[in-house]
Amino acid sequence: SQTIHQWPATLVQPVGSPLSLECTVEGTSNPNLYWYRQAAGRGLQLLFYSVGIGQISSEVPQNLSASRPQDRQFILSSKKLLLSDSGFYLCAWSGPSGLSYEQYFGPGTRLTVT
Amino acid sequence: GDSVTQMEGPVTLSEEAFLTINCTYTATGYPSLFWYVQYPGEGLQLLLKATKADDKGSNKGFEATYRKETTSFHLEKGSVQVSDSAVYFCALSDGGSQGNLIFGKGTKLSVKP
Numbered sequence: 001s002q003t004i005h006q007w008p009a010t011l012v013q014p015v016g017s018p019l020s021l022e023c024t025v026e027g028t029s030n031p032n033l034y035w036y037r038q039a040a041g042r043g044l045q046l047l048f049y050s051v052g053i054g055q056i057s058s059e060v061p062q063n064l065s066a067s068r069p070q071d072r073q074f075i076l077s078s079k080k081l082l083l084s085d086s087g088f089y090l091c092a093w094s095g096p097s098g099l100s101y102e103q104y105f106g107p108g109t110r111l112t113v114t
Numbered sequence: 115g116d117s118v119t120q121m122e123g124p125v126t127l128s129e130e131a132f133l134t135i136n137c138t139y140t141a142t143g144y145p146s147l148f149w150y151v152q153y154p155g156e157g158l159q160l161l162l163k164a165t166k167a168d169d170k171g172s173n174k175g176f177e178a179t180y181r182k183e184t185t186s187f188h189l190e191k192g193s194v195q196v197s198d199s200a201v202y203f204c205a206l207s208d209g210g211s212q213g214n215l216i217f218g219k220g221t222k223l224s225v226k227p
Contacts, residue, residue, distance in 0.1 A: 006157075032213045043219040044158075044203070051212055090157050094213040101146050101207035103215055105157035 002027035006091050006106040014114055019064075019078040021109050023091030026072065031093040033074040034103060035066055038088040050074060086113045116141045120204050120218035127194055127225050135189040135221045137178075137204035145206040147171075147180055147187040148215070152201045161189075161202070194225045 003026045013019060025031055035047040046059045048066035056066050063082060067075045074091055088110055092103040121136040139145065146165045150158040162171030167182035176191045187204060204218040 034214075044217045046214065049212055049214060057212070092158075101209060101213045101215070102148055102160050102163055103213070104160065105150075108155075108157045110155075 002093070002104065004091060004093055004104060004106040006089075006109050008109060009107065010110045010112075012112045012114060013081050015083055016080050019076070019081050019085070019111070021076040021089055021091075021111075023074040023076075023106055024072055025074075025093045028072070028093065028095070030071060031095065033068060034092040034094075035074065035076050036090040036092065038090060038108075040087070044090070048076070081113045083113050086111055116145065116206060116208050116216050118204050118206055118216050118218040120202075120221050122219075122221070123201075124222040124224060127223070129196055129225055129227050130193045131225075133189070133191040133194045133198075133223070135202055135204075135223070137187045137189065137218060139185050139187065139204075139206050141185075141206060141208060143208055145208050147178070148205045148207070149176070149178055149187070149189050150203040150205060150217075152203065152220070154200070158203060194223070196225045196227050199223055199225045 005024050033050045036044045038044050050056050050068045053068050064078050088108050090108045091106040094103045117140045119138050148163045149161040151161045152158045162173045164171040164180035167180055170179045178187050178189045201220045201222045203220045205215045207215050
């Protein structure tokens with residue numbers, strides 16, 4: 001069966017510091033991968049998605065970036081965090097353009113920028 | 115563009131009450147429809163889905179029917195439990211190759227004993 005991991009689970013970082021969040025998927029090949037952010041008490045905002053290694057699409061201009069160095073690894077980064085980057089970051093995967101399009105989510109990373 | 119509209123929350127119910135969370139959508143094609151549930155501090159879990167008109171998705175006592183004529187996918191449960199307290203998200207997929215989902219804003223449900 002497929003599983004998705006995210007780490008760290010929680011993170012407290014000062015303004016201006018770098019960020020690296022990692023997501024890995026097991027038990028599937030060539031998944032589509034997604035990064036979302038969920039601000040407190042609000043809905044989901046799609047940040048990036050990837051349909052293959054090295055292929056990244058950005059949905060929202062910001063100081064975050066994403067990379068996909070391996071088929072089942074997706075990394076969210078920032079060179080300098082802002083207070084507004086605080087939130088709950090969720091990684092998700094889906095099958096590559098299959099018959100159905102449900103996404104499966106990881107446990108999330110709670111980021112607090114101080 | 116495609117969009118999903120959910121009823122605003124929060125919704126507070128007593129245990130064993132009937133639940134309905136309304137969801138309507140706007141789409142140019144024939145989307146697949148989903149309900150996700152998020153328990154406090156956790157990621158989203160797929161609750162149920164429907165891929166074509168008149169399909170009924172069901173899981174854990176929850177049901178939703180894909181109504182093309184009313185562009186709706188309302189979530190229902192006959193008797194809620196305290197453990198159903200969570201945020202519920204309605205979503206659609208337009209079937210594009212990137213597999214993007216469009217989510218509603220979420221409805222928070224609180225069930226009191």
